[in-house]
Amino acid sequence: MALFLGLDSSTQSLSAMVIDTDSGKVLLDQSLNFGQTLPEFGSPSGFLEHADPQLKHANPLMWVAALDRLLGTLKTAGTDFSRIEGISGAGQQHGSVYLRKRISDAPAWDPASDLLGQVQPLLSRETSPIWMDSSTHEECREIAEAVGGDDKVVKLTGSRAIERFTGPQIRAFYKRDPRAYGQTSEIHLVSSFIASLLIGQSAGIDPGDGAGMNLLELASGAFDPTLLAATAPGLDEKLPSAVGSRTQVGEIAPYFVSRYGFKAGTPVIAFTGDNPSSLVGMGATEPGTAVVSLGTSDTVFAAMRHPHNDPRGFGHVFGNPAGGFMCLICFANGSLAREKLAEKAGLSWPAFERAILEETTPGNRGNWLLPFFIPEMTPKVLAPKVELFGSERFVAWQEPAALARAIVEAQALSMQRHSAFIGEQPKLIRVTGGAAKNRGILQVLADVFGAEIHTLSVANASALGGALRAAEAVGKVPFDSLYQAFAATDASRAVAPRASATACYGELREKLVARLDALSA
């Protein structure tokens, strides 16, 4: 048996997946939901509530506690971690963790007590800004100006200076609390932080996640001195190193050997962002397959051989963990927006699915909406904005079925609008994430894009991506054969577009796109 562990510390949960590359089987696939399992952190959806909707932070100790809790639960349930040969994983992108001491300079984790109590005194900032934070508009402008304009930033980093990206967030911290910034010795991404916990050393940042910082030069994969200087003083000394995605960042720390039974010396491969990890987990690291991930955020992404930037500034280019690049467009109003609408319309999930499949038709008889229940980055909408257009009962929130279809149609049309810069319309799209179970959503995506929709049997593509990256880097199993075993699509669930439905979207597309474009003008 050759077992590899993948971890994914995402917005709402921590997941673990173990694969056996000899049998081609997934042996373990388990998630811990932060809100449900760790209510003491007051974060039902994985982040802290704040009166200002632009400020979105999470407690990094919640991620630390989750790691101990999940590994402990799995061990109690009989998981034998001593058989794991390699570990990798991913974290929600852009979020940052601020430490007084480099993890490499901190005392070795003591197996006699929980990690949380040992990490707490290391924090120089109690909370971590996460990808949903949109409070750094001013800092983005300052960084772009200092570097020589938006185009220059795009050329260097693959993206404009973006509110949720780590560089503008670090600059905001430096400006708002210079003392605490001065007391900070090390700043990690969520991905490199979790990897650092596992090895008890400071783990490096890979170009998949590092490209989401506005600090890394995309072409070389190294931090860029001009961007560092434009962001905050002394920043070059506070960042871990930039490393290749296949780098072994260290070996599992003795803490995990003694508490959970890992084998001493188990290699840990650089962690990456949840989207780049999903690119691997979806078997989509070669150009030609587009992926839609329906999670807390919805994302559209695809591998690219050469960086190709979005002239409108919404799309990003990140490193592809398998080599080359990937493009990505992110929508903040993903599952949280679907949940808020379902709650307001009084719909359970099965009713939401039935509403789309059985009770409404493409184009929704002229009912449509703007779905920005929280601030949105694509298009840029700084304050929540939900507007309904159509029949009287619909605009009065009295048509639950039409409301369900309206949000999914708006999300799909916005995805199509904002991914148009990639070039050719995809004929095949692989869909992942919790909402990929909902056939109604899959049918709307198929009809709007005029593309066939495939899903994998594994729901958590990001944790799978971690396990596959460990198997490739440590076990030397090529991605191609890993994909055959683990990233095959489930043919029985393929959803085909209906030409008549695709044709229905002409008028709605025009109206919605005009509104979306006006918002970001």
Ligand code: XUL
């Ligand atoms: C991508 C992004 C989100 C997070 C959360 O740019 O901000 O998709 O990675 O999952």
